[in-house]
Amino acid sequence: MAKCDHSEAVQPVPESGVNVSASCEDCGNMDENWVCLHCYKTLCGRFAKEHMLQHSSAAGHQVVLSAADLSTWCYGCDSYVDNDKTQAAKDSAHASKFGN
Template structure:
């Protein structure tokens, strides 16, 4: 009999629950990138030959930009190991690429790897040539080895 008394509200409950689930799904998509311009990192790049031969020894993530000494938003050139600021500061890494054609860089902010020539992020956990520098930067930044996902 309790079911009969709540029959009208229970018929709207599943619809309300569906709306709530849809809102939660939209929120997750927004958080994890569907609406924020999320991009899939590339798993290959034709420009890896320009990588520095020794990427196990790199400047620390707190190294300021070599040109303007800005302390944040800096990138590591993976060709010559210069540390330069991002396009959101004084664009010194972008200028470095334009002048030297050194196209591979690692962000000390989030440890992402960007190829200026491909105009794309690269997956440092999948591209084996990038794993040593990613691991070294992670250890320097966080004091422990990174958790690598299975590829």
Template sequence: MASKAAGSSSSASLEQGFEEEDELLMMIQGSESGWVEARTSCDHLGSLSSDLSHIPTPDNPCNRCHHPSENWLCLSCKDVLCSRFVNKHMLQHYHQINHCVALSYSDLSVWCFACDAYLDAQVIMQLRPVYETAYILKFGEAPPFRAR
């Protein structure tokens, strides 16, 4: 009987090992890593400002609360407002005025509130000029673009 108990114990341990290996593989492949695939299209780009080559600098504080960081640039009216992790002024701006596309001055990501998704500013040609300008203002050099 001792051998039977040992056999089922090693079988359970082997099965647990396979489950842990599957979980690790899923994490490596990105399904649980928190990686989000940015969209390569958006139906809300018609509301973008016609002049996104002239934008406020990334060091501008929130226009409402004057918080110095975690700020976003509205790509419709060029207001600089703080993130949902500060005082939610950009989120309120979206709800009040329906300007839905914004660029984060923290990491230069672009978010569409209406799509509830990140947008790939290197692929979506309407967003590329504002991404390039923000990058130059933030880092003092042109951005490296990834190969497709």
């Protein structure tokens, strides 16, 4: 996992938590969704209609969390990241996915 300065922009998890069952806010896709760790929008990934990639480019929000495998990716570093800044979102996503 690479060191990622973009993780500094990760925002606290909203009170409602991370919902890994949410559909893409732009197209309703349910297959390959990611959660933006800056604004907590859920959008589809590169192998669907690329709405999260488009959001990242337009908004400058680089760090996202996979609803499928709960990994975190940075578009700016083009690599997976795992650090203290992403842990609360991962914990919330894990609770959403597995109920604990």
